[in-house]
Amino acid sequence: MSASVLSPSATPELHTSRETPRVYGIAAEFSSTADIYHAAEQVRDAGFKRWDVHSPFPIHGMDDAMGLGRSRVSLIALCAALTGTTIGFVLETYPSIIEYPLVVHGKPVNLFTIPAFFPVIFELTILCCAFGSVFGMLALNRLPRWNHPLFNWDRFARVTDDLFVLAIEADDPKFQETRTAELLQKVGGKNITLIYE
Amino acid sequence: MSAVATPHAPTVSARNPRLESFQTSNLGPVFFGLMVAAALSAVAFIAGIFIWPLKQVLFSLLFGFSFCFTVSAGFLFWNIVHYATDAEWSVVVRRIIEAGAQSLRYVWVFFIPLLIFAPEVYAWMDIGPGKDVLLDGKRAMMNRPFWTIRFFIIFPLLALIAWKLRKNSQVQDIDGDPRPTISSRKWAFAGLPIFAIGLTFGAIDWLKSLDHTWSSTMWGVYIFAGSAWSGMAALLLITITLKSHGYLQGVVNEEHYHIMGKLILAFTVFWAYIGFGQYFLIWYANIPEETSYFIRRNAEGWNILSTALVVGHFFIPFVLLLWQQLKRNPNYMRFICIYVLCIHALDHYIIVLPGLHWAGVSFNLLDLASVVLIGSTLAFFFLKNLAKGNLYPLRDPRLANSLALKN
Numbered sequence: 057m058s059a060s061v062l063s064p065s066a067t068p069e070l071h072t073s074r075e076t077p078r079v080y081g082i083a084a085e086f087s088s089t090a091d092i093y094h095a096a097e098q099v100r101d102a103g104f105k106r107w108d109v110h111s112p113f114p115i116h117g118m119d120d121a122m123g124l125g126r127s128r129v130s131l132i133a134l135c136a137a138l139t140g141t142t143i144g145f146v147l148e149t150y151p152s153i154i155e156y157p158l159v160v161h162g163k164p165v166n167l168f169t170i171p172a173f174f175p176v177i178f179e180l181t182i183l184c185c186a187f188g189s190v191f192g193m194l195a196l197n198r199l200p201r202w203n204h205p206l207f208n209w210d211r212f213a214r215v216t217d218d219l220f221v222l223a224i225e226a227d228d229p230k231f232q233e234t235r236t237a238e239l240l241q242k243v244g245g246k247n248i249t250l251i252y253e
Numbered sequence: 254m255s256a257v258a259t260p261h262a263p264t265v266s267a268r269n270p271r272l273e274s275f276q277t278s279n280l281g282p283v284f285f286g287l288m289v290a291a292a293l294s295a296v297a298f299i300a301g302i303f304i305w306p307l308k309q310v311l312f313s314l315l316f317g318f319s320f321c322f323t324v325s326a327g328f329l330f331w332n333i334v335h336y337a338t339d340a341e342w343s344v345v346v347r348r349i350i351e352a353g354a355q356s357l358r359y360v361w362v363f364f365i366p367l368l369i370f371a372p373e374v375y376a377w378m379d380i381g382p383g384k385d386v387l388l389d390g391k392r393a394m395m396n397r398p399f400w401t402i403r404f405f406i407i408f409p410l411l412a413l414i415a416w417k418l419r420k421n422s423q424v425q426d427i428d429g430d431p432r433p434t435i436s437s438r439k440w441a442f443a444g445l446p447i448f449a450i451g452l453t454f455g456a457i458d459w460l461k462s463l464d465h466t467w468s469s470t471m472w473g474v475y476i477f478a479g480s481a482w483s484g485m486a487a488l489l490l491i492t493i494t495l496k497s498h499g500y501l502q503g504v505v506n507e508e509h510y511h512i513m514g515k516l517i518l519a520f521t522v523f524w525a526y527i528g529f530g531q532y533f534l535i536w537y538a539n540i541p542e543e544t545s546y547f548i549r550r551n552a553e554g555w556n557i558l559s560t561a562l563v564v565g566h567f568f569i570p571f572v573l574l575l576w577q578q579l580k581r582n583p584n585y586m587r588f589i590c591i592y593v594l595c596i597h598a599l600d601h602y603i604i605v606l607p608g609l610h611w612a613g614v615s616f617n618l619l620d621l622a623s624v625v626l627i628g629s630t631l632a633f634f635f636l637k638n639l640a641k642g643n644l645y646p647l648r649d650p651r652l653a654n655s656l657a658l659k660n
Contacts (some may be wrong), residue, residue, distance in 0.1 A: 117659070161539065170538075171529070171536050172537070174529065175533075246320050
């Protein structure tokens with residue numbers, strides 16, 4: 057049960073002013089998609105919830121390997137779309153049927169004029185749905201943000217080039233510094249490093 | 254969720270495919286039932302000639318024909334698209350698509366009475382030159398000889414494409430030579446414009462020309478949208494039924510249902526887009542040559558059916574197909590497919606029958622008998638065709654991708 061698994065270059069220089077920097081989590085390096093895919097499956101099976109995989113490109117099937125389940129973006133998109141439908145419907149029917157009815161080339165001034173309103177209802181539905189999807193996705197990813205603790209680790213920059221990184225956060229209920237580091241070593245991680253905030 | 258999946262489904266891989274063919278030996282009662290249904294409805298038709306006016310008989314026949322023809326054309330469309338887009342997912346269900354597309358070889362027979370008595374249904378054939386300015390402008394297209402010739406051009410071409418695509422597919426089963434796939438791809442590219450133009454001319458000749466005064470530039474696409482929609486629903490329904498009877502175990506799974514459900518959803522939206530695009534511009538511009546179709550279908554009881562079509566063809570299936578978990582449930586999708594085919598029949602009922610019953614909806618026994626007659630005949634030949642060769646392409650180069658499909 058020694059901490060020798062951990063690499064020594066863990067303490068970031070950014071936080072030298074602090075007495076004890078808070079631990080963000082433990083990260084491990086992998087060299088191929090297959091390695092990190094199988095590592096992710098084992099971390100998932102070990103029951104971790106707050107962790108992530110970083111790779112230079114999307115890896116097919118990684119959401120299953122991580123056990124992510126369904127995204128809630130679709131629910132946000134549906135709610136936003138229904139909001140758009142309602143706004144479009146009220147925005148058009150209220151003035152042109154109730155508040156200030158205008159007879160335009162002999163068409164009835166009641167709900168049977170609804171085909172005329174469809175384009176705006178449709179466009180607002182699509183617009184709100186698109187906004188809901190994009191901003192909902194950003195919110196669920198907690199974006200935008202200025203910085204991320206993983207950037208304190210200089211080797212993390214290589215994740216945009218040829219490195220695959222799996223990071224388990226300290227907030228995870230199952231997180232224990234030495235045992236988590238050993239797990240990462242067991243699943244094939246290299247250069248296992250403690251990351252500080 | 255998947256109630257039909259057997260617990261001991263054998264694993265099938267592209268390297269080790271399991272020989273499987275559709276067995277008709279124990280389907281005697283089914284074939285007998287189909288023949289009895291077809292015979293009974295044929296008797297109803299013969300009796301109908303003496304009971305109802307000839308017009309009613311022919312219009313009912315046209316309704317059944319247009320319903321069955323569009324579903325068959327939908328099968329051909331998915332067969333062509335499979336090759337034209339090099340699709341992977343549809344390999345395992347392609348034999349069903351191919352057998353369905355063969356219906357185009359038989360369905361034309363039911364149009365022969367309409368060819369013989371055409372002026373009863375297509376009133377413009379009896380109007381002489383100089384009597385109708387609008388019709389005189391369309392004489393180049395709308396004259397009976399050319400109209401008949403077009404029928405005998407469209408059907409052989411569509412049936413030829415369907416036959417060739419299936420032939421190639423079956424030849425490949427023998428030795429796994431990739432050349433039939435290349436050949437089918439070429440046929441598919443040639444077939445796309447032929448299919449598009451053929452279906453458009455068919456839609457105009459047999460359905461739109463019921464009212465020769467009407468013009469719409471969207472008509473061909475409108476018929477196509479319903480055709481692809483119902484064709485996919487029929488394909489999924491047949492696939493689910495086959496699987497629940499023990500076929501295609503370990504070959505077709507909920508991933509394939511999911512994709513087919515997504516395509517039904519996509520074409521629900523496409524139909525609504527085309528249907529509304531057609532209605533909206535005509536309604537807005539309010540030009541007499543264009544409004545005649547919708548005026549007739551929004552009056553005298555047809556109004557109720559038209560409104561039901563808008564709700565039932567778009568809003569209900571759109572909501573029902575939105576949730577992805579449900580699209581993977583075969584029992585749920587079976588219900589959806591039957592619903593889709595019923596609504597497709599309603600669509601064609603509203604297209605065809607107002608040409609006769611312009612004074613209001615008037616259901617006739619022959620409307621039902623016509624769908625049963627043509628439908629059961631086509632089902633009979635479909636089962637016969639499905640039994641020829643293997644139930645899925647054993648040596649298709651993309652079988653492995655289709656088996657390992659993930660959404």
